[in-house]
Amino acid sequence: MALSERTEVSFDVALMMALRADAQKELDELPTPAQLKERYPDTSRWDARLKAALHKRHPVLKRVLVAALTLVILTLGALAVSADFRKAVYTMIQKFLPIEMQLTYQVDGEPLEQLSNGYSDHYVPDGFERDYEQGYDNEISFLHAYVDVNDKNIFYYVDCSVIQDYGQVETFDNEHTVYERIKIGTADATLGTSNNGGRTGYVLVWEKDGISHTIIGKISHDELLRIAESIS
The missing domain is CATH 1.20.5 (Single alpha-helices involved in coiled-coils or other helix-helix interfaces)
Structure with missing residues (x-):
């Protein structure tokens, strides 16, 4: 039973990330x-x-x-639009549904045009390596996947994206996850903790300076926060 639950969590997360990566590739083909x-x-x-x-x-x-x-x-x-008029107010709305937590990112004004040069996660825990077959990098978003070199069932994802004015929506498990409010630097963040398959997993989400940040994975709480604080 524990193995089945762990496999299900891994599949759900991998599927969500794969669908987002596929959609992003299609968007990248559209004219700028x-x-x-x-x-x-x-x-x-x-x-x-x-x-x-x-x-x-x-x-x-x-x-x-x-x-x-x-x-x-x-x-x-x-x-x-010029840089002088790209001021915007960003809002992260949380909605707790019966089996999922839904986040909607909204922007009032002109969104950012792109991520700043070098914007990325700059800390990787010991024993992890990036899986380049998953994820992507472009001007407005990136998705980085990391796996434990000794155990492929231990992984995490870092997902950052410029908040668009059409209203981004993300959903996360709510049935087996306990959520709490924490701080990442000066930003308010939501931390979800679950314990499926005997190993603690986390989802951490926050908005800062017009960018949505999401980290999902089965890593330690301290390492999770170090990764989050390294993003710049």
């Missing part, structure tokens, strides 16, 4: 704001055609065109 601006430097004709269409008496069409026009305006605003 700079590429969109290069491909469509002048959208004035779009604005004129939309405005003309709005004068026609078609209520349903009008609502659709209003939404399209709003999207164009928001896209152009995102392309034109």
